[in-house]
Amino acid sequence: MTAVTGEIISFEEAIQKYDPVLGFEVHVELNTKTKMFSSAPNAFGDVPNTNVTPVDLGLPGVLPVVNGVAVESAIKIGLALNCSIAEKCYFARKNYFYPDTPKNFQTSQYEDPIAYDGSIDIELADGTVFTVEIERAHMEEDAGKLTHMGGSTGRIQGAEYSLVDYNRAGVPLIEIVTKPIEGAGARAPELAKAYVAVIREIVKNLGVSDARMERGNVRCDANVSLRPHGREQFGTRTETKNVNSLRAVEHAVRYEIQRHAAVLDTGTPILQETRHWHEDTRSTTSGRPKSDADDYRYFPEPDLVPVVTNEAWIAKLRAELPEPPAERRKRLQADWEYSDAEFRDVVNAGVMSSIEDTVAAGVSASVARKWWMGEISRRARLAELEPAELGVTPELIVELQGLIDAGRINDKLSRDVLDGVLAGEGTPTEVVEQRGLAVVSDDGPLLEAIDGALAAQPDVAEKIRGGKIQAVGAIVGGVMKATRGQADAGRVRELILQRLGVEG
Amino acid sequence: MAEINRDEVAHLARLAHIDMTDDELGRMAGELAVIVDSIRSISEVAGDDVPATSHPIPLSNVFRDDVVGQTLTNEEALLGAPDDADGRFRVPAILDGE
Numbered sequence: 001m002t003a004v005t006g007e008i009i010s011f012e013e014a015i016q017k018y019d020p021v022l023g024f025e026v027h028v029e030l031n032t033k034t035k036m037f038s039s040a041p042n043a044f045g046d047v048p049n050t051n052v053t054p055v056d057l058g059l060p061g062v063l064p065v066v067n068g069v070a071v072e073s074a075i076k077i078g079l080a081l082n083c084s085i086a087e088k089c090y091f092a093r094k095n096y097f098y099p100d101t102p103k104n105f106q107t108s109q110y111e112d113p114i115a116y117d118g119s120i121d122i123e124l125a126d127g128t129v130f131t132v133e134i135e136r137a138h139m140e141e142d143a144g145k146l147t148h149m150g151g152s153t154g155r156i157q158g159a160e161y162s163l164v165d166y167n168r169a170g171v172p173l174i175e176i177v178t179k180p181i182e183g184a185g186a187r188a189p190e191l192a193k194a195y196v197a198v199i200r201e202i203v204k205n206l207g208v209s210d211a212r213m214e215r216g217n218v219r220c221d222a223n224v225s226l227r228p229h230g231r232e233q234f235g236t237r238t239e240t241k242n243v244n245s246l247r248a249v250e251h252a253v254r255y256e257i258q259r260h261a262a263v264l265d266t267g268t269p270i271l272q273e274t275r276h277w278h279e280d281t282r283s284t285t286s287g288r289p290k291s292d293a294d295d296y297r298y299f300p301e302p303d304l305v306p307v308v309t310n311e312a313w314i315a316k317l318r319a320e321l322p323e324p325p326a327e328r329r330k331r332l333q334a335d336w337e338y339s340d341a342e343f344r345d346v347v348n349a350g351v352m353s354s355i356e357d358t359v360a361a362g363v364s365a366s367v368a369r370k371w372w373m374g375e376i377s378r379r380a381r382l383a384e385l386e387p388a389e390l391g392v393t394p395e396l397i398v399e400l401q402g403l404i405d406a407g408r409i410n411d412k413l414s415r416d417v418l419d420g421v422l423a424g425e426g427t428p429t430e431v432v433e434q435r436g437l438a439v440v441s442d443d444g445p446l447l448e449a450i451d452g453a454l455a456a457q458p459d460v461a462e463k464i465r466g467g468k469i470q471a472v473g474a475i476v477g478g479v480m481k482a483t484r485g486q487a488d489a490g491r492v493r494e495l496i497l498q499r500l501g502v503e504g
Numbered sequence: 505m506a507e508i509n510r511d512e513v514a515h516l517a518r519l520a521h522i523d524m525t526d527d528e529l530g531r532m533a534g535e536l537a538v539i540v541d542s543i544r545s546i547s548e549v550a551g552d553d554v555p556a557t558s559h560p561i562p563l564s565n566v567f568r569d570d571v572v573g574q575t576l577t578n579e580e581a582l583l584g585a586p587d588d589a590d591g592r593f594r595v596p597a598i599l600d601g602e
Contacts (some may be wrong), residue, residue: 032570033572034570034571034572039568039572039574041572048578048591048592049576049578049582049591049593050576050577051575052575053575057576065566065567065568066566066568067568067570068569069569069570097521098598099593148598156598157599159597159598159599161595162594162595163589163590163594163595164592164594165591165592166593295515301558302558305561305564305565306559306564307564308565
């Protein structure tokens with residue numbers, strides 16, 4: 001019996017029978033102004049084949065020149081991944097024929113990557129820490145973009161022809177390769193997602209990449225193999241390409257574990273091949289088997305001279321590194337006195353930096369959290385935006401909170417004020433005045449509303465008189481309704497109890 | 505004498521996308537063997553302490569400032585293209601014949 005494509009067993013059963021080993025190749029596009037080897041702009045979304053020079057098109061007689069900033073970015077990434085930096089390294093030609101590479105080779109690095117032997121700690125949601133060893137990080141260039149025409153849904157299979165845009169050809173890439181990751185067990189899919197998230201965070205924090213996965217700034221190839229528990233030798237691996245969101249990385253690793261297990265259960269060996277990830281069906285299909293076409297005949301790039309580093313240069317770049325994300329999180333959590341659960345929610349909601357800025361603007365950490373995790377997150381969910389994209393500034397929150405603290409508005413009114421500010425009606429104070437939103441602080445109208453509410457619910461009033469103080473909420477509710485929310489609920493409660501001659 | 509057989513030459517020719525006749529494969533196998541032997545004689549002179557040379561001139565760290573320079577226009581970029589469409593290079597079906 002042979003497992004056909006699409007046949008899988010349950011994840012739990014797969015993990016019970018087999019031990020997964022992972023490996024990742026993550027490509028990071030740098031955000032330099034120009035390409036790796038030419039002065040063409042490194043930009044996304046421009047008219048096809050306009051961000052190109054003769055170098056990028058591989059025209060005869062051209063000579064590449066290395067982008068110095070890209071080299072420094074590569075070294076910074078290496079340092080952030082706790083790698084050793086090569087004293088001397090070379091570029092190499094990786095030879096293959098494919099229309100996305102006009103030169104018929106990709107300029108890359110082979111035996112001497114610029115950074116090697118690193119490691120990073122990956123913290124999972126429950127606090128478990130896995131150390132992932134980094135094999136190497138090397139410099140190379142991106143390929144052009146192919147669009148397959150005439151087939152079904154843009155797939156290469158069945159296409160009649162393809163169109164090529166070389167704007168992306170030559171964009172600086174750093175490829176980060178892990179050593180085999182063992183021992184993750186059932187946490188493998190979660191670890192995969194967390195690893196890519198950490199790499200994305202690191203390169204974004206370094207400022208060397210825009211790190212937008214939806215634009216392909218960070219792309220992951222996920223290697224998966226299974227072996228029976230207790231065996232040291234690795235099983236045959238597959239490399240799943242095109243997993244370009246965090247969720248997809250998690251799902252692809254999970255799917256491949258289930259698929260490998262189903263194949264191995266039938267006694268069939270795994271075919272070493274690339275697999276393609278399909279987001280729509282959440283499954284992989286066979287790509288290209290390893291073949292003699294993968295003999296890339298690397299040789300040193302004769303048109304580029306070696307990169308030689310020295311201690312002073314590396315020390316200078318090390319001094320420019322920002323605080324590592326993991327250490328920053330630890331420091332902020334301690335400063336803000338958030339519980340582990342509170343802090344995790346803040347990180348997952350993507351509002352940590354916003355809270356940091358808001359605290360710096362002058363409110364307490366708990367108030368900043370209330371705003372970003374409450375009202376602003378709620379609006380972001382409705383608008384399907386990131387909280388930071390709503391246009392709420394730290395200064396705006398400081399002013400809103402100041403109005404609340406001064407008793408001029410309450411929490412409920414502050415939402416209306418925020419509506420007004422975001423609709424461009426002015427500052428919070430201006431919106432309060434223009435919309436007439438100030439809390440009713442004059443006791444006269446409040447007492448009138450209280451008397452009305454008490455008269456409307458005489459049985460409740462009687463209960464309160466009889467000592468059932470908790471019943472006061474119903475009367476407060478009535479008053480708030482009557483004043484259209486413009487009363488200070490605390491003050492209303494006080495006045496009701498006073499009116500009924502009951503001690504609060 | 506190095507041994508380069510016809511199969512190895514045929515493999516290299518396939519990787520390099522070069523069509524070769526049977527006669528050419530046989531002749532090239534002999535010529536490549538001589539070339540490999542010639543290069544090998546250099547290894548005999550250079551000991552393990554001599555690193556491989558990638559460049560004859562001892563230069564390193566030739567870098568460019570990260571400043572945008574002149575680019576080709578879309579029309580210029582496509583001038584040498586055998587075929588184009590929608591401002592892009594048009595290439596035959598990639599998987600055809602595989």
